[in-house]
Amino acid sequence: MSRLLVLFISICWSFSVVAGQAAVAMPDSYSAKAAAKVLEEGGNAVDASITAGFVLAVTLPEAGNLGGGGFMLFYQNNKTDFLDYREKAPQKAHRDMYLDDKGEVQTEKPLYGILASGVPGSVMGLWQAHQKYGSLPWERLVQPAIELAENGFIPHKKLQAYVQEYLDEIEAAPHGRNFAKYFAALTGGQRFKQPELAATLTRIAKQGPKDFYEGETADKLVSFMQHHGGLISKEDLKQYQAQWRTPLQKSWRSYEVVSAPPPSSGGLVLLQMLAMLSDKIDCLEDVAHNSTRYVHLLAELAKPAFADRAEYMGDPDFYPVPVQKLLDDAYLAERAKLINPIKISETEAIKPGLQESENTTHYSVVDKWGNAVATTTTLNLSFGSGMVVEGAGFLLNDEMDDFSAKPGVPNYFGAVGKDANAIAPGKRMLSSMTPTLLIKNGQVQMVTGSPGGTTIISSVYQSILNRVLFNMDAQSLVDAPRVHHQLLPKNTIRHHPKLDKTVQDGLVKMGYTLDARRFGDLQVIVRDADGALAAASESSGRGLSMVVETK
Numbered sequence: 152m153s154r155l156l157v158l159f160i161s162i163c164w165s166f167s168v169v170a171g172q173a174a175v176a177m178p179d180s181y182s183a184k185a186a187a188k189v190l191e192e193g194g195n196a197v198d199a200s201i202t203a204g205f206v207l208a209v210t211l212p213e214a215g216n217l218g219g220g221g222f223m224l225f226y227q228n229n230k231t232d233f234l235d236y237r238e239k240a241p242q243k244a245h246r247d248m249y250l251d252d253k254g255e256v257q258t259e260k261p262l263y264g265i266l267a268s269g270v271p272g273s274v275m276g277l278w279q280a281h282q283k284y285g286s287l288p289w290e291r292l293v294q295p296a297i298e299l300a301e302n303g304f305i306p307h308k309k310l311q312a313y314v315q316e317y318l319d320e321i322e323a324a325p326h327g328r329n330f331a332k333y334f335a336a337l338t339g340g341q342r343f344k345q346p347e348l349a350a351t352l353t354r355i356a357k358q359g360p361k362d363f364y365e366g367e368t369a370d371k372l373v374s375f376m377q378h379h380g381g382l383i384s385k386e387d388l389k390q391y392q393a394q395w396r397t398p399l400q401k402s403w404r405s406y407e408v409v410s411a412p413p414p415s416s417g418g419l420v421l422l423q424m425l426a427m428l429s430d431k432i433d434c435l436e437d438v439a440h441n442s443t444r445y446v447h448l449l450a451e452l453a454k455p456a457f458a459d460r461a462e463y464m465g466d467p468d469f470y471p472v473p474v475q476k477l478l479d480d481a482y483l484a485e486r487a488k489l490i491n492p493i494k495i496s497e498t499e500a501i502k503p504g505l506q507e508s509e510n511t512t513h514y515s516v517v518d519k520w521g522n523a524v525a526t527t528t529t530l531n532l533s534f535g536s537g538m539v540v541e542g543a544g545f546l547l548n549d550e551m552d553d554f555s556a557k558p559g560v561p562n563y564f565g566a567v568g569k570d571a572n573a574i575a576p577g578k579r580m581l582s583s584m585t586p587t588l589l590i591k592n593g594q595v596q597m598v599t600g601s602p603g604g605t606t607i608i609s610s611v612y613q614s615i616l617n618r619v620l621f622n623m624d625a626q627s628l629v630d631a632p633r634v635h636h637q638l639l640p641k642n643t644i645r646h647h648p649k650l651d652k653t654v655q656d657g658l659v660k661m662g663y664t665l666d667a668r669r670f671g672d673l674q675v676i677v678r679d680a681d682g683a684l685a686a687a688s689e690s691s692g693r694g695l696s697m698v699v700e701t702k
């Protein structure tokens with residue numbers, strides 16, 4: 152082939168888009184339809200994501216939120232950008248705040264009730280994203296959420312069941328949660344209205360973050376805290392700012408993989424595992440998707456990455472996370488040598504490598520100009536702390552559990568940590584949220600992300616492998632059974648129940664303990680070779696994906 156022809160083909164590849172096409176992949180139908188409408192009206196991917204963020208605060212109470220935080224990853228006007236609106240520890244928080252007299256962690260305290268919440272970041276995050284990149288008016292973007300809160304929405308059966316389960320759990324162990332007062336009515340299946348939340352959203356539509364961080368909503372939140380003995384103060388809210396950060400980026404095969412920097416561990420662990428996998432690619436060539444050998448290899452690759460996570464990762468504003476060193480090619484080539492492709496390596500032998508010192512939600516949007524936004528947002532566990540701010544109608548997060556309450560003691564997700572992720576006033580807790588983009592020749596080829604605590608990283612990782620190594624279409628790649636290993640608990644692989652039975656038997660024979668439990672809810676957009684977009688939501692959830700033809 153002549154050089155000119157090659158050049159011509161690669162130009163066609165890099166600029167092939169289907170004119171006017173945009174796409175959304177959302178965790179429920181209300182957010183999908185509202186975001187698609189914004190795109191049809193000429194809004195960009197950021198506008199659509201802001202609308203989705205507010206709608207989810209109404210229709211996906213287990214994770215969509217005003218009282219939580221998140222990360223937004225952008226590809227806007229051919230540049231990447233990242234907004235960190237993760238919650239922060241209140242000023243009155245301190246390192247040992249969850250330990251009892253004997254120095255043991257009181258595990259329920261950072262998870263349930265009034266002491267579990269960090270200072271919420273979502274309203275500020277959505278606002279700052281709008282200030283920098285939004286094109287339609289803010290009020291227009293908040294409006295769909297106001298309508299759904301005011302006029303109500305018909306809850307999906309899965310949501311009704313989910314709320315009922317949570318109510319049963321609260322009845323067995325209340326931990327001070329006032330959730331039932333606000334959400335018991337949702338289980339009946341009738342139109343569910345949230346008048347206090349509608350009023351809060353109306354104030355946010357008119358006044359932006361001023362209301363939430365300094366105005367009437369702030370007053371309601373602070374008096375709720377004072378009444379129940381919580382820590383978040385007026386000063387905490389007033390000082391809260393979201394943080395623009397440089398996303399992590401690393402070349403992998405023919406793509407640029409762009410992902411979340413600290414205070415997420417997601418991008419670092421993902422890029423480490425991809426790089427180490429490349430180092431082992433020769434042994435992968437003859438390994439079939441989701442075979443025993445493949446699953447074992449993924450488990451081995453997770454070990455050194457999770458050992459580094461526990462030792463070095465935390466809020467970069469408080470702790471010098473050695474990002475460059477952790478992503479250094481020579482370092483990762485050395486780390487890849489720890490991986491045994493045919494046998495389980497000793498967990499105790501996998502140490503951090505440098506020489507020195509269940510509910511979240513994700514949504515993906517691509518607009519007709521090729522801009523993309525990947526957003527992961529969370530209250531931490533489903534329905535967060537289970538505490539609804541009285542008079543303001545929104546749930547507060549239980550993100551404090553993502554800190555390491557005591558060195559080496561696992562949190563809810565079994566993650567351990569040390570100094571890097573110890574509690575300190577104003578500090579952000581380490582996250583696993585991994586909104587990620589794959590870019591080739593200046594064009595977004597894949598937008599991916601998922602909920603699932605530490606399993607988020609595995610879901611995102613395997614969505615990428617399914618696409619790039621196994622060439623799966625959008626729906627197949629989100630629905631293929633996935634696996635997760637995180638160094639500890641030792642030799643334990645969590646897997647989707649549909650993982651092939653003979654593969655499960657093979658793993659047990661190798662010495663693994665299996666934990667058959669679903670995790671994740673991938674929301675993915677990909678661009679096919681002809682430039683057309685395809686979008687998919689994992690079938691197990693209640694998501695909806697749409698390719699939108701705009702003018």
Ligand code: DON
Pocket residue numbers: 509510511512529530531532533550553581582583584602603604605607
């Ligand atoms: O930021 C994190 O890593 C966790 N708070 C996410 C929690 C989560 O995904 C729960 N979902 N199933």
